[in-house]
Amino acid sequence: MKYDSLQQIGLDKREIKIYRALLRLGPASIRDVATEAGVNRGSTYETLKQLATKGVVNYLPRGKRRVFQAEEPEQLLQLGERRQQALSQAMEQLRTEVIPELKQSQGKFSPGNVRFYEGDDGVELVLRDILDSTASDPERGYSVISTKTLREHLYRPFPNFTRQREARGIRVRVLAVGEGGDEAEYAERKWLPAPDTSDASYIAIYPPKVAMITLAEKNYPVVVIIDSAAIASTQQILFNTLWELL
Template identity: 75%
Template sequence: MTTRKTQALGSLGLDTRQIKVYQSLHKLGPASIRDVAAEAGINRGSTYETLKQLVTMGLVNYLPKGKRRVFQAEDPEQLLSLGESKQQALAQAMEELRKDIIPALKQARPEFSPGNVRFYEGDDGVELVLRDILKSTAKQGNNAYSVISTKTLRQHLYRPFPNFTRQRVQQGIGVRVIAVGEGGDDAELAERKWLPAGAGTDASYIAIYPPKVAMITLADQDYPVIVIIDSAAIASTQQLLFDTLWRFL
């Protein structure tokens, strides 16, 4: 059986042993446990347990033959019934997740915990932050976020995600940027104001997209280090500071 077919059966909840036994029964027709075990290459004890599981799943039945049982596979169309049952159960589980389970779990979580702070490194971490900005901003319905960015870091920011600005514009997400130091390209749905860079200004990027704040800096050899804080209180305070500074520039 090809890998794709095996994966399809696996999606229905069949494990590797069940697939082997099920396939062997279709090849053999009605067969004893010993014959199925030999065909599948599995010991008799495991074969018997697997056959019982397949009977429970409605894929196999058995009939007496003397003092022994002979097993046979049900019509392959039964696989469709199994798939439909799995699909219905999954749809019901998704509905319960959305309506009850996820809201209850969120309500049970403490307002702030170590899990609200995440650390990432490297270009992969930068790309994760940029994608999280787009996803979270769209999800919150704000359609805008705020950034404080230094000249030193800007040249490294979009290296792992060169299409970020295009995707931001396509999604109708605006951004206000306070650029520390000269530079910064004009773009659609973007407003920019500048602050002079002091002698001690280091590489940093702060994105405020409530309820999150992301901070990026560079370690040795321009290696990005990222922190994301998921806290409505911290994000709202940072947004207040940004808005105040924005009005005075």
């Protein structure tokens, strides 16, 4: 039986082992639980206290000693619901308070604003970042300059990128360098003439970020992301100007 879901609601492997041992035993002493679970007595006692705090174990007196017993497994659902509620509250606080406060204290620009990636994993990271960033932006759009020589390699690690973009209603304007390029929903395209042998390049402008992809030897992708509102704004002005001229 898989217990990933129990770990997701906040139980570690030792807690799961001891909870299951207690379910098998019924009310039991620390020594009996430790023996059944195969965990030393000291760790068993600390774990039982943690489980009691989480509401899935309780204890009761038996003579001069204390014995522990497991709550019904349905109690795990309540533990998961409490954890989900706490996570929702934390996410809302992150969104409305913590992140705005941290961004105010953030320096305008630093070496950390430039990130380098390699390979298909780096390309996929950029494409997912474009979707996530533009989906939360009121404009829900971004701009791209892409050469023909790079297009065949771009979606290799993320073949359903376009379908996901369309499903989210994200718009894109593409300046295609060289012929080709498929039509798609929420996409506008204009072409710039270029020879088929032009260098591979892909530039995505999604303020406050600009992502650039090129190919090294043997078509190995190299990726740079610049997180700078100033650079993104300048690139957007250049893009818009060229777009209007075509």
